[in-house]
Amino acid sequence: MSLTSGSVPSRSGPVLFRAACPDCRAGFELAAESLRLKIGATPDTTFYTFTCPQCGSAVRKPAGERIVELLTGGGVRTLRLAPISPTV
Numbered sequence: 001m002s003l004t005s006g007s008v009p010s011r012s013g014p015v016l017f018r019a020a021c022p023d024c025r026a027g028f029e030l031a032a033e034s035l036r037l038k039i040g041a042t043p044d045t046t047f048y049t050f051t052c053p054q055c056g057s058a059v060r061k062p063a064g065e066r067i068v069e070l071l072t073g074g075g076v077r078t079l080r081l082a083p084i085s086p087t088v
Contacts, residue, residue: 015074019050019059032075037063041083048076067086 002018016029030050037048048063063071072078 007083013022014063017070017074021052021057021059022061023059024055025051026052028053031072032077035075036077037068037071037078038081039063039068039078040081042045045081 006025010045014031016031017035019035020027023051030053034053035048036082038046040046043062043064046063046068047060048067049058049060051057
């Protein structure tokens with residue numbers, strides 16, 4: 001897991017999340033506004049995204065239950081993806 005809660009939520013400051021870029025391998029902290037969480041119908045369609053502040057790469061990583069809890073608890077904007085109905 002490359003995303004962890006960097007601080008305990010407090011009244012005095014924002015929650016920061018530690019993340020890493022798979023392209024340039026930089027490690028950094030991101031505020032909730034810099035992350036997006038998309039929750040799909042399956043674990044394969046649940047992921048979070050951000051833009052690396054070092055190299056500018058668009059990063060997409062899978063989000064398991066623990067990551068979803070951390071991100072939603074830290075105020076990250078979340079989009080619930082509707083399941084795709086099979087066409088007959």
